[in-house]
Amino acid sequence: NAGVTQTPKFRVLKTGQSMTLLCAQDMNHEYMYWYRQDPGMGLRLIHYSVGEGTTAKGEVPDGYNVSRLKKQNFLLGLESAAPSQTSVYFCASRWDRDSETQYFGPGTRLLVL
Amino acid sequence: ILNVEQSPQSLHVQEGDSTNFTCSFPSSNFYALHWYRWETAKSPEALFVMTLNGDEKKKGRISATLNTKEGYSYLYIKGSQPEDSATYLCAFAGTASKLTFGTGTRLQVTL
Numbered sequence: 179n180a181g182v183t184q185t186p187k188f189r190v191l192k193t194g195q196s197m198t199l200l201c202a203q204d205m206n207h208e209y210m211y212w213y214r215q216d217p218g219m220g221l222r223l224i225h226y227s228v229g230e231g232t233t234a235k236g237e238v239p240d241g242y243n244v245s246r247l248k249k250q251n252f253l254l255g256l257e258s259a260a261p262s263q264t265s266v267y268f269c270a271s272r273w274d275r276d277s278e279t280q281y282f283g284p285g286t287r288l289l290v291l
Numbered sequence: 292i293l294n295v296e297q298s299p300q301s302l303h304v305q306e307g308d309s310t311n312f313t314c315s316f317p318s319s320n321f322y323a324l325h326w327y328r329w330e331t332a333k334s335p336e337a338l339f340v341m342t343l344n345g346d347e348k349k350k351g352r353i354s355a356t357l358n359t360k361e362g363y364s365y366l367y368i369k370g371s372q373p374e375d376s377a378t379y380l381c382a383f384a385g386t387a388s389k390l391t392f393g394t395g396t397r398l399q400v401t402l
Contacts (some may be wrong), residue, residue, distance in 0.1 A: 209388060220380070220394035221335075228388050236389065268334060277336035279325060280382075280390065 180204050180223075182283035184269050190289045191259045199254040199286050207281075208274040210252035212244060214265040215285075221268065227252055227275075259290045261289030293317055295383045297393035304371050311367045312396040314381030318362035323384040326355055326366055330393065332379045338366075338379075351353055371400045 182203045182213050191197055201210065204245045215220040223236030227246040241263060252271075256263060266287050268279040296315045304310050316324060324344045327335040337347040344359040352369045368375055378397045382390035 211389065213392075218394065221382075221392040223389055223391075228390055239389075279340050282334035282336075285336050 182269055182271055182281050184283040184286050185267060186286060187284065188287045188289075190291065191253070191256075192291055193260060195259050196255070196257050197259065197288075198256075199237075199267055199269075199288075201252045201254070201271075201283055202250055203252075203269075203271040203281070204250060205271065205273075205281065207271035208249075210246065211270045211280065212252065212254045213268045213270065214238065215268060216265050221231075226256065233257070259285045259288075261290045264290045293385065293391040294381060295381065295391050295393040297379075297381055297396050299396060300394070301397040302399070305396070306372060306400055306402050308371050308400075309367065309369045310371055310398070311365050312379055312398075314393055315379050316362050316364070316365070316381070316383040316391075317385070318360060320385040321359045321362075321383075324357055324359075324364050325382040325384065325390060326364070327380040327382065328377050329380055330400045335380060366396075368398070371398070373402060376400045 187201045206256040211226040212224040222238050227233050230249040233244045245253045268285050269283040272278045272280045298313050326338040328333040339355045341357040346357040348355045350355045355366045357364045378395040380395045
């Protein structure tokens with residue numbers, strides 16, 4: 179099993195450009211999450227999904243959209259990138275109980291100029 | 292917005308020292324408390340998931356305790372080694388389907 183994978187690993191964007199980050203998991207997990215990690219801020223939840231076809235807002239959703247068309251994939255979109263979105267983005271997934279641990283992907287480093 | 296606090300923010304110990312960190316979380320609507328270990332340039336890895344008041348978990352030299360009534364958890368490392376150097380995150384799970392993370396305690400163990 180590959181676990182949780184993320185593509186791309188690194189990307190540089192210009193302000194106003196758009197892009198999509200892909201998260202894929204092969205563990206048949208129901209729940210998937212997108213976080214951003216900034217210095218001194220810890221991991222902050224952007225959006226999450228509790229199953230195929232569902233999405234919900236997290237703590238910092240503005241400027242991002244998500245889709246979960248297939249159970250194994252969770253896409254994070256930036257329609258018009260801003261320098262404030264420079265960050266490291268982590269995807270995570272878990273089974274369907276709150277006590278179950280989350281498994282994290284390797285992260286995507288995004289730089290918006 | 293849930294408040295999950297960790298202290299200290301950073302810690303520098305010598306090899307062989309024992310150390311502990313604190314995670315404070317809301318004492319209401321508690322479902323679970325997670326601990327993760329996060330090495331630089333890697334992704335967080337789960338250490339423990341604790342659900343019951345009074346829970347104690349152990350993995351090698353690392354152990355954790357949980358007090359849900361007063362809203363805190365301690366993580367202990369016995370005989371710290373350089374490979375223990377990492378950021379240790381706690382995360383609170385309420386009744387919603389998501390975790391709220393603390394900002395972490397960064398541990399540096401030197402020879």
